[in-house]
Amino acid sequence: MIYDCAKCSIHACRSGKLDRLPKNCPMRAEAFQKEAFAEYEKEENHDFYVNSSCIESEGYGQWTRMQEILEFCRKMHYTKIGLAFCIGLRNEAKVVDRYYEQHGLEVVSVVCKTGAHDKETVGITDEKKVHPGQFEAMCNPIMQAKAMNAAGTQLNIILGLCVGHDSLFIKYSEAPVTTLVTKDRVLAHNPCGAIYVYDSYYKGKLQDQ
Secondary structure, X not given: XXXXXXXXXXXXXXXXXXXXXXXXXXXXXXXXXXXXHHHHHOXXXXXXXXHHHHHHHHOOOOOOHHHHHHXXXXXXXXXXXXXXXXXXXXXXHHHHHHHHHHOOOEEEEEEOOOXXXXXXXXXXXXXXXXXXXXXXXXXXXXXXXXXHHHHOOOEEEEEOOOOXXXXXXXXXXXXXXXXXXXXXXXXXXXXXHHHHOOOXXXXXXXXXX
């Protein structure tokens, strides 16, 4: 079954009017739904989910993403968090680090270039570098994750890691991961900007790719 919720105009899932379910709605897979729902009763998931939902309602339209993460840590009684950041957002990382430390959290921050390995060591040829002909440190998301695992962080925050590198960080992180900033070098790290102008000002550039 191929699900296409993005094309749905009914969204019975939101209204609770289950008599209006589309034929290919994932909610028709009752066994699958039951199996997934049972996961919320597990000890490692229940409080995590309930507290995240409470954050949604308590700060709805009032708290920034940065504050939501802080309030979530408080509800979960987290005291040590990780900050995996891109070198291009090092100034932003200083602000984020200071913010959470000022509110009582211990922050373990690891930059993406840790290890200082040239990209050529993993098989990236010189012409594939951003700046050919010179040393160019590779991003090291696996090391970022392992460093935080060793430090015993309880929640890890992604601040602008590259596409794919963020995926590897999540894969190797032992602690749950949330994203504070998603990198978009063209749109000032606001990827929704491309979505909002997809059918207007930016239409040709996006749709001709």
